[in-house]
Amino acid sequence: MLYFPLWKKIWIIGLCVLGILFALPNLATQEMRDSIPDWLPRDSVNLGLDLRGGAHLLVEVQVGEVEADRMEALRADVRQALIDADVRRFTGLRAAEDHVSVRITNADDMARALEALRALAQPVTGLLGTGLPGMAAGSDLEVTDSGDQTLRIGLTEPAIAAMNERTMAQSLEIVRRRIDESGTREPTIQRQGEDRILVQVPGIGSAEELLGLIGRTAKLTFHAVKGIGAEAQNPGPGEMVLNDATSAEPLLLERRAILTGDQLVDSQLGFHPDTGLPVVNFRFDSGGARIFGNYTAANVGQLFAIVLDNEVITAPRIQSPILGGSGFIEGNFTVESATELSILLRSGALPASIKVLEQRTVGPDLGADSIAKGEVATALAFAAVIGFMLLVYRIFGVFACVALVVNVALIMGVLSAIGATLTLPGIAGIVLTIGMAVDANVLIFERIREELRRSKGVSRAIEKGYSEAFSAIIDANITTLIAAVILFAIGSGPVKGFAVTLGIGIVTSVFTAVLLTRLMISMWLERARPKTLQVERFRLVPDETHLHFMKMRRACFGVSVAGVVVSLGLLVAMGLNFGIDFRGxxxxxxxxxxxxxxxxxxxxxxxxxxxxxxxxxxxxxxxxxxxxxxxxxxxxxxxxxxxxxxxxxxxxxxxxxxxxxxxxGPKVSGELLEAGILAIVLAVTAVLVYIWLRFEWQFGVGAVIALVHDVALTIGVFALVGIEFNLSIIAALLAIVGYSLNDTVVVYDRVRENLRKYKKMDLAQLLDLSVNETLSRTLMTSLTTLVALVAMFLLGPQVIQGFTFAMIWGIVIGTYSSIFVAAALLLSLKIKRDWTEEDPQKAGVQFGSAEG
Structure with a gap:
């Protein structure tokens, strides 16, 4: 097992080198990155808004407005279709938000009316309106008889789905254009759910400024002016009244637009040739230029209104024909507002208005402070863990520390390669990974130490240590990975960033512990060929402890049950200090x-x-x-x-x-709370299923009870101390779920192993033996993780102190439950004893004289 063929050595070392190459640009300045050759990675990790400042908006596109506009247009089509079909006697033609209705007065005309209206339907392209090319999804209109000779015309489900998809795609593209036109670098523009868009722009001053850039529909139209002031009192059919933005006078306009902004090909900031004030220069396409030229030539001396989002921004008088297809819009503009309007017009009109659900602004100074504190905390955590490993594990500590450095480089390299965004919770995820990354090494080193105690040779002990620890490593990390995946799937924003770094860290930690350290140890053995080996310099617990945990189980159960009851009482009596994420x-x-x-x-x-x-x-x-x-x-x-x-x-x-x-907003906060609760329930359920499949149902139930115990006590502490309970705390709870499972599964894996070895040993003694054998590893891992988290809590940014506090408390409680609760539950649940692969030499061995 310790032999590595050349191809495997090249593969392991090459993967590490590749990860380091992708991570190195994060240490370089922008000028240095620009000088990197094209064939080398040059992308660095994007920093989130909480690290460099900027604005965040979550908006909801009002897709219903597009359907309502479609119904208004359909109303005119229905009238014309009935007239063309010689159906002259109809009444009650009106457009609602989602349908058009009309009553056919003469029953003899019903058949002709149905035929004419159904002929208005067009095929919907795309499978069920999803836009997949080459697939027909039926007609876009559905005509039904509602009784009393009233016909109802509405869009079909595939047509609504296709229309919503088009609306969202167009909205995303226009938002992207507007932000790109402003010259902002590295924006994040993503669709969320069916009708929401997430926009994050670093370096912008405020969310209000960002909303001013993307929030206006920017629907530009040109209308004939038919009256001013008193003449605008009684609009007739096909007319509307809007106020002039400059003079506030009411203007009577022809509803039908002469031209729309869709025919603009360019708009730029300019200055008035006479006054020098800012204006917006515009230019039409060839069709628009022809229409504009013909209209202005025929209406010299008349007013015409330029309307933006149902507001008259200016109503100039036509002095002479404008034949070049270009002109300018003047108003009470500043340079900034004229620039903004030119960007809006150039990027096109949003198909529907947007509603702000959530906004966040982080000042650049706060972002800089967060980076500085995050760097200090991460460096201190890193140094503390490395120092601790070197102090405890001698030469093996050196191997573990090299693996830890490579592990962090791999995390940063993967984040850089996939273009991920690093946030403050993401940094906390890296710090947590630093603490947990040594866990697999500790498992391996402790198993090697046990094999050496059995008087096995150095090479054989190392080989056996890796093989025996592998099952526990895989099970422990998969359960943590389950929590990370669920957190990523259901989480939002920074929480998703935490899940990404935690998930990547789990994978890279297993790779560096199982493969990289084994390769380094193998190469060291080939050269050093030691006759004897001492793995550790000192131990937190003595060898061969014989603590009788099962005798303490009733007292521990009593303490745990009392703690859970008190926690629930505190939750009911005092409640949680819900942050803005959950209460709006x-x-x-x-x-x-x-x-x-x-x-x-x-x-x-x-x-x-x-x-x-x-x-x-x-x-x-x-x-x-x-x-x-x-x-x-x-x-x-x-x-x-x-x-x-x-x-x-x-x-x-x-x-x-x-x-x-x-x-x-309350809508988003309610959804976030529901998603957080759902994430915890799903994580616990998924873990129950996984452990049930890998072990037995008693193990799964025991693990879940221990999890509920840990989460309940953590929530109780939050209710007691009144620390803000926000979205990042949900991430912390799921991380606690993963960590607590990590500890519990290691104990359970040893229980399963001992059940195979000692078929006739008393179950209570076997459980004591298993907990004692894993006690050193449990305390070592907890201590290294706590060292990293305490550094983040004391020196990290204030905004994630609640998160790190939850993690610290959760690790303390998780360590307690894995030692005193999880294994004891197996005794109460009466796990089965008919495991295969009995070792006849060890059958009937009593706790205290077992070899381990």
């Missing part, structure tokens, strides 16, 4: 120039009359968090609250700065 509202992080006066800040914000206000210190004596209850269902209203609070604080407290703004 507005949160602002504000830094004052001097020590913050919480009372004065609360008084100023409460004076705005915006509902319940909470103010608390956050980190240093200059940092405060201001929370305001959710304001209505309208995203603009919630954003206005955030702006009002920020403006008041910066105005009253001179020298202060708004470092972070988060606005979450």
């Amino acid at each position: 509202g507005t949160m602002i992080e504000f830094r004052t120039a001097q020590e913050a006066d919480l009372g004065a800040i609360r008084s100023e914000v409460s004076g705005l009359g915006i509902g319940d206000v909470q103010v608390q210190s956050f980190g240093t004596e200059r940092d405060v968090l201001v929370r305001v209850e959710a304001q209505g269902a309208d995203g603009d209203e919630r954003m206005a609250v955030a702006d009002a609070v920020g403006d008041r604080l910066t105005e009253v407290f001179e020298g202060g700065e708004v470092r972070r703004v988060e606005v979450v």
